[in-house]
Amino acid sequence: MKKLNFFTITFLISLLFSCSTQENASDEGSETAETEESSEVASNGGTNGWEVLFDGKSLNGWHNYLSDSVSGWYVENGILITDGGNNDIVSDQEYENFELDFEWSISEKGNSGVFFYVVEDEKYPVTYATAPEYQLIDDENYPIELKPVQHTASNYDLMVADEATINPPGSFNQSKIIVDHGKVEHWLNGTKVVSYELGSDDWNELVKDSKFATMEGYAAVHKGRIGLQDHGDKVMFKSIKIKVL
Template sequence: MRRSVGLFAWALLGMTAIAGAADAPKGITNLPLIFSDDFESGSSSSWVATDPAAWKIEKTDKGHVLSQFGKSNTKTPVRSPFNRAMIKDVTVSDFVLDVKLQSTIKDYGHRDMCLFFGCQDAAHLYYVHLGKQTDDHANQIFIVNNADRKKISTKTSSGTNWTDDWHHARLTRDVKSGSIKVFFDNMTEPVMEATDTTFAWGQVGVGTFDDTGNFDNVFLFGTKVEPKEVAVADQQAQPVGKKAAPDNTPPEGFTALFNGKDLTGWQGLVKNIKERKSMTAEQIAAEQIKADESAKAHWRAENGVLLFDGKGQSLCSVKDYADFELYCDWKIEPKGDSGIYVRGTPQIQIWDSSAEAQLGNGAEKGSGSLWNNAKNPRFPDVKADNPIGQWNTFFIRMVGDKVTITLNGKTVVNNVTLENYWERDKPCYETGPIELQNHGNTLYFKNIYVRELPKK
């Protein structure tokens, strides 16, 4: 009888690159072995899942395995597999992934398991779908590029021959040529191939589309991109298609709102957007002088970080935005409380989820909430905050009055209406500034990138 011997430990626990002790396969690549896990430790602290409740370490008659025993209660911003467990803190360019896998669901026509790679956030990744039957949506290699999955495979099989036994899969990736090859059981002839250069690096992981399965003896050979070389710290929330670059260097198609050196593009906040609409240009100009003086006194660029000293007012973008995508790295201290206003409207919440004074306000649910919503959902679907003192990454997409928010690679708000806090009887303003809110705490921001979207 199988029994669970440990649930996922999702905190950062100082993992080492080689988590398990199984012997690595020989002679398959010249790339170095950078990660392995045979799960015999009974711990899965080297992995991060979209829904921890759906995964566990399970003991079988052949030893411990990583088991996706349930379906993830997680939403994805676009149609793609949502049952994912990614190798934590390892980002690669070229790689070879070698893994044993076992489908545990009752046999049916769409039985499947998946391998993920080039994963930069919840809406930008590649995946291999090993499906029992083949069509344009199954048993193919796919790209997810801020849109529903798209088939990119140029070769595939008639279907993956799933049984209840263990199988052997291998995935190879060469970034320069764009080559992607998939092997299943027979390691001499690929069952799938594709060529694509959209994502030059990313995270690697395993899972299913909507089934269940076990994984064991995971070996990752590859060229590792060190965290200090990438623009954001979290392993699953990198800017789209961004190659290794210094902080505050925008990915293709985005503009840096913070240049890492000064307050160019930012200004002090004058009242709120509703009040500004009733002011004359002369009144705004006079107030702007005072607001800018306050901003310069309390906001500054320091070592590539936009830092607020806990005094003064919020900071406001000089430019107004309509539909857009925004990346923003942020960090707070204990009891920290902040937020991001979009189109001048509160707010995408940032706070210390353990602060006792805010527990009655929902802080324990985590950051990313549309906290001022009254009729539409206001709290995040999942808590995704990193520990206090560590960097976090928002990806925010706003189209019309709908907002989607990814925090540290997890979708916490999915296409929810942002209400007009200032005028409750009206929809959200069509344009407005991006504001960095403060509540009298020291705050840190960097890697703030924006891409304006065409109006639909």
């Protein structure tokens, strides 16, 4: 009996030690998985208040303007692409005060833009009827002569982008739009190139002298959807994220 008790106790101690070791390994594996998951989220920008608007895998969170789904736009190698002729897409959510970061690449002779405060309503047939635009375009090769207010990073048709340094068609550029209680900044490749205040006297004068003068709903609200323009040319986007201010 004494020998049996001795071996029994020895077996139980070994069993407890084995379970403890497996539990520690499991905990370490769990911590590693959590760390890897946190690193992946961080690399996608989904931390510190940032929300990923394009996950590099799907079109979740977007739909064609005045539609319930996305048609024509697609994802390839982590990049959001339209080859042209597929209509604008807008975010499912609306935003008021925010910082929007994104990377983009335009095709040669191409034209596109990023909108904010898009009001999605059938009485407005196009996104730009209501939404200010951050212009994206091939400044050098566009087939029609451009006015300065139509160049890349400009507040389209209203304000010129100063000191804009643009990478050539086919290369990616980094852009940022900051909107904070009506005050707006456009950034391009690390440089602030435009700033303005929605609804200010200066803003209203600019609108009066622009193509938007007769558009009743243009910049009339300070909350709306984010829009990506399909102007008929190939354009690519990636690393789209937003932080609510």
